[in-house]
């Protein structure tokens with residue numbers, strides 16, 4: 001049964017190499033805190049009073065963000081606390097992930 005060990009190791013290695021990028025992507029998603037000030041669903045925009053955004057080195061302020069198509073704001077209202085991830089896409093600050101703060 002000694003051939004089992006290298007096989008198990010090989011499977012483990014392949015699994016690690018395949019899953020590592022997903023694990024990295026997960027930890028790289030920096031979430032910032034914000035409070036909804038204004039919603040503009042027609043123009044896919046949202047105004048947030050936000051805390052520090054570490055991945056963009058931006059201090060806290062109130063500003064307008066673009067919303068990526070996949071981000072759903074139907075259930076949001078002014079005053080809601082949210083956690084969100086924002087990236088600079090084509091020169092605009094774009095929210096790519098947003099959820100209600102627990």
Ligand SMILES: [Cu+2]
Pocket residue numbers: 050058059060061062063
């Ligand atoms: Cu800002």
